[in-house]
Amino acid sequence: MPTLLIGLLIVILLLWALKSFSKADPKQLATVVKTIGGVLALGLAAFLAFRGQLFVAIPLGAAGLSLLGWMPWSIPGFGDRIRKSPGQESRVRSSYIEMVLDHDSGAMRGNVLAGRYQGTALDALDVPALLGLLAEIDPESRSLLMAYLDRREPRWRDDVQGDFAAGHGAARRSGKMTDEEAYQILGVKAGASAEEIGRAHRSLMKKLHPDQGGSTYLAARVNEAKEVLLRRHR
Numbered sequence: 001m002p003t004l005l006i007g008l009l010i011v012i013l014l015l016w017a018l019k020s021f022s023k024a025d026p027k028q029l030a031t032v033v034k035t036i037g038g039v040l041a042l043g044l045a046a047f048l049a050f051r052g053q054l055f056v057a058i059p060l061g062a063a064g065l066s067l068l069g070w071m072p073w074s075i076p077g078f079g080d081r082i083r084k085s086p087g088q089e090s091r092v093r094s095s096y097i098e099m100v101l102d103h104d105s106g107a108m109r110g111n112v113l114a115g116r117y118q119g120t121a122l123d124a125l126d127v128p129a130l131l132g133l134l135a136e137i138d139p140e141s142r143s144l145l146m147a148y149l150d151r152r153e154p155r156w157r158d159d160v161q162g163d164f165a166a167g168h169g170a171a172r173r174s175g176k177m178t179d180e181e182a183y184q185i186l187g188v189k190a191g192a193s194a195e196e197i198g199r200a201h202r203s204l205m206k207k208l209h210p211d212q213g214g215s216t217y218l219a220a221r222v223n224e225a226k227e228v229l230l231r232r233h234r
Contacts (some may be wrong), residue, residue, distance in 0.1 A: 038065070045058070092218065093113070094140040094143075096133075103187055130149060144218075178219075179229065180229075186226065
């Protein structure tokens with residue numbers, strides 16, 4: 001009986017730990033812990049089976065196989081929480097600029113939606129052309145373009161004088177963000193759960209850290225998108 005209780009306690013602790021790690025969204029850490037837990041469970045199951053305690057070894061071995069993903073009834077939803085779908089993107093639009101942030105690489109790209117460069121990819125324009133565009137567009141579009149410049153050419157402000165270099169003229173959005181905009185900004189599907197929204201928000205905020213070439217404007221848009229979508233779950 002003590003051995004049975006110990007085995008059950010180990011399984012419960014493993015499942016609790018794995019669920020806690022998955023909610024915190026440390027993908028690599030959760031994968032490592034899941035693998036280690038499965039291997040340890042299988043090792044203990046083999047040891048108990050060798051000693052003839054099959055009534056404990058069998059369920060413990062099944063739990064180990066489940067943690068390793070080798071059983072059809074493995075932990076519900078666990079794999080979905082630790083695996084991020086490849087190809088996810090966040091989209092932010094203004095009157096003149098559409099910006100896209102790749103969740104996997106953190107790469108940022110964009111297109112000009114209006115004006116003399118309409119239909120042109122930002123990557124196809126040199127820095128002087130982009131600086132000229134700053135003076136022609138509205139404040140919200142300017143904030144997006146400045147975020148792109150910060151990522152592409154971190155020292156661009158050194159050669160610019162005035163409000164642009166100081167970051168003045170930041171956008172003040174008019175009107176409320178729609179649900180559709182919020183889904184595009186966070187890169188999640190319509191009807192996403194609160195957990196999916198929170199995980200996308202945390203991932204994007206890491207990408208938008210100043211050390212990674214992020215911007216306060218984009219971070220504010222991501223925070224706003226999270227608040228808009230989480231209101232549906234309150």
